[in-house]
Amino acid sequence: MARCLTIAVCQTGPIQRRATRAETVGRLVHLLEKAAAAGAEIAVFPEMALTTFFPRWRIDDQAEIDAFFEASMPGPETQRLYNAAARLKVGFALGYCELTQENDRTRHFNTMDLVGLDGAFIGRYRKMHVPGSSEPEAGTTTHLERRYFEPGNLGFPVFDYRGVRVGLAICNDRRWPETYRMLCLNGAEVALLGYNTPLLLDEAPALAHLRMFHNHLPMQAGAYQNTLWIGAAAKAGLEDGQALIGGSCIIAPTGEIAAQAMSLDDEVIVHRADLDLIEVCRKVNFNFALYRRPDQYGRISEPV
Template sequence: MPRFINVAAAQLGPIQRADSRRDVVERLLAHLHQAHAMGCQLVVFPELALTTFFPRWYLEDPAELDAFYEREMPGAETRVLFETAARLGVGFYLGYAELALEQGAARRYNTSILVGQDGAIIGKYRKVHLPGHAEHEPWRDFQHLEKRYFEPGPGFDVWRAYGGVIGMALCNDRRWSETYRVMGLQGAEMILLGYNTPVHNPPAPEHDDLSMFHNHLVMQAGAYQNGTWVVGVAKGGKEEGCEMIGGTCIIAPSGEIVAACSTKGDELAIARCDLDLCHSYKTTTFNFDRHRRPDAYGLITSRRGAIEPEHLAA
């Protein structure tokens, strides 16, 4: 029996530094309401969806930096998202900057959460592949200080949710084949992936004209090679003078883009995703048990054992 989930990829246009959390949350709520009106069960927001992309500045004042982070989730300004999700019966994925207190120490992560249709948090992911640099580089038109403002998360997990096996990733994770494979080995049937990507790459400007091609290339390859849906959601447009690529799309396990945004502003791309479509790829061309040769790779291939989808367990 097909296992359908109606997914809305909720692209955001630019968020300026002066925009308040309240203003941004109102835009997210508008996406939730529109997605509900179109029969969606899950809305996927971008990376750092509550603020401008603050790693583009070198900030020396700790208080100024800390203002971009969430100390709790939900918090006073974000609780309405969870309440609305529960009322509408529409869950969501949300990327944000997290300031966590762990064993008495402040830890900063680039984080995403998966929230169920009841408004409860199902799982949390902390970004593994941090791009950019850790020290101020004045020659750049804008900075990319993720290595300064975040620490890497522990790894990739998957969760049983929405009738399937769901994984999460963030932005630069999408460029690394290990991201998809580690979750593929755990039975992932849908990977949710928010990003903020500038058009201009200061260390390699020769890549600029290929930024959208590379964006779609890696997500389509990851989907196909692991027999999983991939929902890639951008923050696009000119944000504080920096042009972001957009390119939000929903990719089937075949590697085909089945829905996409056509602007760089606030927009929904919607697809009816059959999780059972993963089965024909996971049991034929990319049947890992039959065809993979981990003995020949010399690598640790998985952080933990696979979660077998319930429809295959029998």
């Protein structure tokens, strides 16, 4: 019998700054219900799925900053989503802003949690490739993620989800080949990721026509080169004056886009992922045990 996992990608339209957590969580619950009705076994939500993408602004008041973060997960406002997972028997991956205490330090991470179909916590990933700057830079689209977030400190863990090995990634991680390779080497069969990506970049207007192409290209290459299924959820539409790209998708280990969102609003796409296809793709091109020679990669040639 074929091994399969039915994946849902839950794209959201814009989440404006004025939206309350209760309103936003209600939208996510509705998307999870739609995913369950379509037969999904696991769903993925976008990066920072509970708030607007606040790093587009410089904010100095720490209390105002911390209001975008979750001090516990689930918390009083997010428990509804976990309860819905248990009721619907659908697990999920959720991107959010994490506020935590470690070694007597207050720390801020861009985080994604994997939650089981019983609504219980399975595992956590913290974004490794934090882009942007800590101060606004003239002529560039303002992304001050490095002002508000530390780089992740959990590596690229892979978790067991009903017998399927699932890894997580967030936004800028998808552009780096190391992300997929580390997940693959750690045994991932499925990678779930969320992103918030602007439609236009002030620093590169000539590349505007390539934004969606460059959005999908590294994910398709990562899926193909590492024989992974990928589910990628965007936040889309005009959010607090900034246009976000959308293009949520599910990608096969062949590198093909198996399903793609067509709107810039709340939308669920679902695909039944054939996990046996992973082994087929490995036999064709990526038999790592046969072809990869890690002992050779670090060898430095002597100068001539």
